[in-house]
Amino acid sequence: MIPVLSVNKLSKSYVQHHGLFSKKAITAFAPVSFELEQGKTLAIVGESGSGKSSLAKALTGVITPSSGSICIDGVNMADKDHKQRCCQIRMIFQDPTTSLNPRSQIGRILKSPLLLNTELSEQEMDIRVSDALRQVGLLTEHAQFYPRMLSSGQKQRVALARALILKPKIIVADEVLATLDVSVRSQIINLILDVQREQNISFIMVAHNLGIVRHISDEIIVMHEGHIVEFGPTADVLDNPQHTITQRLLMNQQVQFRK
Amino acid sequence: MAILDIRNLTIELNTSQGRVKAVERVNLTLTEGEIQGLVGESGSGKSLVAKAILGIKKDGWVVRADRMRLGDIDLLTLTPSERRRLMANDIAMIFQEPSSHLDPTQEIAEQIEEAIPSNTFEGGFWQRFQWRKKRAVTLLHKVGIKDPISVLRSYPHELSEGVCQKIMIAMAIAKKPRLLIADEPTTAMESTTQIQILKLLHKLNKVNNTSILFISHDIESVSNLSDTLTVMYCGQTVESGTRDQVINHPRHPYTNALLKAVPDFESNLAHKSHLYALPGSIPPLQHLPIGCRLGPRCPNAQKTCVQKPHSTRVKGHMFNCHFPLSIEDETSS
Ligand SMILES: Nc1ncnc2c1ncn2[C@@H]1O[C@H](COP(=O)(O)OP(=O)(O)OP(=O)(O)O)[C@@H](O)[C@H]1O
Ligand SMILES: Nc1ncnc2c1ncn2[C@@H]1O[C@H](COP(=O)(O)OP(=O)(O)O)[C@@H](O)[C@H]1O
Ligand code: SF4
Ligand SMILES: [Mg+2]
Ligand SMILES: [Mg+2]
Numbered sequence: 137m138i139p140v141l142s143v144n145k146l147s148k149s150y151v152q153h154h155g156l157f158s159k160k161a162i163t164a165f166a167p168v169s170f171e172l173e174q175g176k177t178l179a180i181v182g183e184s185g186s187g188k189s190s191l192a193k194a195l196t197g198v199i200t201p202s203s204g205s206i207c208i209d210g211v212n213m214a215d216k217d218h219k220q221r222c223c224q225i226r227m228i229f230q231d232p233t234t235s236l237n238p239r240s241q242i243g244r245i246l247k248s249p250l251l252l253n254t255e256l257s258e259q260e261m262d263i264r265v266s267d268a269l270r271q272v273g274l275l276t277e278h279a280q281f282y283p284r285m286l287s288s289g290q291k292q293r294v295a296l297a298r299a300l301i302l303k304p305k306i307i308v309a310d311e312v313l314a315t316l317d318v319s320v321r322s323q324i325i326n327l328i329l330d331v332q333r334e335q336n337i338s339f340i341m342v343a344h345n346l347g348i349v350r351h352i353s354d355e356i357i358v359m360h361e362g363h364i365v366e367f368g369p370t371a372d373v374l375d376n377p378q379h380t381i382t383q384r385l386l387m388n389q390q391v392q393f394r395k
Numbered sequence: 396m397a398i399l400d401i402r403n404l405t406i407e408l409n410t411s412q413g414r415v416k417a418v419e420r421v422n423l424t425l426t427e428g429e430i431q432g433l434v435g436e437s438g439s440g441k442s443l444v445a446k447a448i449l450g451i452k453k454d455g456w457v458v459r460a461d462r463m464r465l466g467d468i469d470l471l472t473l474t475p476s477e478r479r480r481l482m483a484n485d486i487a488m489i490f491q492e493p494s495s496h497l498d499p500t501q502e503i504a505e506q507i508e509e510a511i512p513s514n515t516f517e518g519g520f521w522q523r524f525q526w527r528k529k530r531a532v533t534l535l536h537k538v539g540i541k542d543p544i545s546v547l548r549s550y551p552h553e554l555s556e557g558v559c560q561k562i563m564i565a566m567a568i569a570k571k572p573r574l575l576i577a578d579e580p581t582t583a584m585e586s587t588t589q590i591q592i593l594k595l596l597h598k599l600n601k602v603n604n605t606s607i608l609f610i611s612h613d614i615e616s617v618s619n620l621s622d623t624l625t626v627m628y629c630g631q632t633v634e635s636g637t638r639d640q641v642i643n644h645p646r647h648p649y650t651n652a653l654l655k656a657v658p659d660f661e662s663n664l665a666h667k668s669h670l671y672a673l674p675g676s677i678p679p680l681q682h683l684p685i686g687c688r689l690g691p692r693c694p695n696a697q698k699t700c701v702q703k704p705h706s707t708r709v710k711g712h713m714f715n716c717h718f719p720l721s722i723e724d725e726t727s728s
Binding site for chain 1: 436437589612615664670677
């Protein structure tokens with residue numbers, strides 16, 4: 137079986153300019169390789185600055201990688217243009233308040249990826265928009281709302297709808313659960329689980345709550361200073377961590393103040 | 396002895412849509428030397444309660460309470476200036492986003508030295524020379540800053556959020572407060588730093604016997620640290636008790652929902668199965684339901700719930716619900 141996503145020796149370094157003549161390369165992440173099957177969830181964990189967001193952005197094409205290749209369904213994304221890539225892999229950002237344009241109605245926000253990336257008629261687009269809204273548990277009427285009229289949980293639903301609307305194979309989500317209240321967070325997690333089950337979408341989730349990571353992911357990547365230090369099935373890695381970094385992350389999660 | 400004792404605290408706010416009870420009849424008791432967790436999702440009124448304790452009042456706020464005591468002092472009978480003096484001496488507070496509470500134009504050294512009250516000086520007159528500076532170094536050592544001299548010479552923007560929070564804590568303990576209020580001190584920090592701050596607060600409590608009111612939106616992060624917990628929803632207290640009572644034997648449907656929404660607390664859960672979730676979302680202040688404010692989202696709600704439920708108290712475990720979960724319920728589930 138061909139994995140839906142295969143990443144080969146992908147790396148990214150940022151070049152920082154100090155004055156006119158000197159520049160310095162900062163490695164966000166060193167060459168990494170991994171694969172992901174259809175309908176599975178991959179979690180990326182690691183301390184702050186370990187390169188998780190940079191990896192997520194490189195996968196979705198928000199930043200250009202310095203080297204390496206990304207293949208979706210065996211097709212190298214470097215040979216494809218931005219449009220085709222958008223239809224295959226989409227990203228959701230952490231803060232829905234800043235990632236949704238406050239001056240656009242939800243309907244417009246959802247329509248814009250369709251306008252940019254497809255040749256659908258106006259009518260077909262409206263159907264897609266209301267389908268996507270319904271999928272994430274909102275009403276068709278919400279298309280007329282502005283972002284400020286929605287709660288943070290509802291905004292996160294809109295962000296998910298926007299990612300779903302192009303029917304991608306893979307959705308990359310960077311810390312989307314971190315800012316949500318607990319009672320809303322469990323609704324969004326259930327929604328992601330449902331969407332995955334119904335449409336066989338693969339998810340890549342950057343997250344830090346290991347309890348949630350264990351519950352929702354099949355595979356896990358542990359990053360440290362730009363390197364993958366551990367990669368494998370989530371249950372195996374978390375039950376039997378081999379690397380000190382993984383052990384430390386687990387320990388941080390389960391500090392007991394009294395015994 | 397109770398260091399803090401609040402009965403029926405109500406805070407009304409004037410908004411464009413009229414006057415609303417943002418906090419309704421909240422009770423809070425903190426025993427000397429304990430850490431109490433005050434848990435609630437955003438907008439539940441946690442910060443308003445903290446402000447009411449400190450006596451901070453803005454225009455258009457009406458704060459009422461049947462009782463409000465700090466140790467043996469009745470806060471309700473004090474004049475505003477007496478109140479301010481008492482608060483300055485006996486209560487310290489730390490906040491979320493510590494760097495925004497530090498002065499960006501001043502060196503850390505000056506800011507800490509300013510926070511050290513003269514009456515905390517110990518020793519002979521010959522030790523007066525530069526004692527503030529020496530004490531600042533000791534304080535930074537105490538909060539786990541390894542390189543105090545260089546930190547003292549820095550400006551806030553040169554330091555990480557974690558270090559800034561440690562500085563805030565150092566300034567808070569400089570006056571040896573009887574009560575420390577921590578309003579979401581670790582929200583938006585990464586987990587390694589979070590743990591450092593929690594460990595520091597725990598040590599402070601054990602070594603100095605400082606009472607701490609720890610405010611958090613995340614029951615998971617606060618439960619380990621706390622001796623007792625109070626849970627709020629939409630400006631009402633729903634449940635309070637010891638850590639064991641609230642975490643292991645919740646009686647209120649809301650507490651139960653919070654706990655079940657966290658995969659770590661819910662141990663026998665199949666991989667990728669649905670998490671327990673209440674329907675709907677937190678209502679905005681202008682559209683609060685009458686009676687029990689959880690009503691529209693509560694799985695147990697019945698007609699009587701349009702009346703605000705009275706408190707039931709069992710061995711110090713308090714809950715406000717017409718139809719509390721029975722103890723058998725939660726042992727079987
Ligand atoms: N635009 C940029 N220019 C220069 N360096 C950058 C840039 N973006 C990221 N970096 C650096 O790359 C490294 C990895 O950053 P990244 O944002 O991927 O970390 P992260 O694992 O997502 O951290 P966090 O958990 O804090 O979100 C860091 O050292 C960071 O300082
Ligand atoms: N100065 C204010 N003016 C009007 N409403 C306010 C003010 N401060 C807080 N509120 C409202 O009171 C409610 C409780 O706020 P707060 O105590 O800050 O909640 P929490 O700290 O639990 O997140 C919220 O609905 C908030 O919008
Ligand atoms: S009083 Fe009624 S609505 Fe409120 S928590 Fe209890 S059962 Fe639910
Ligand atoms: Mg990041
Ligand atoms: Mg608050």
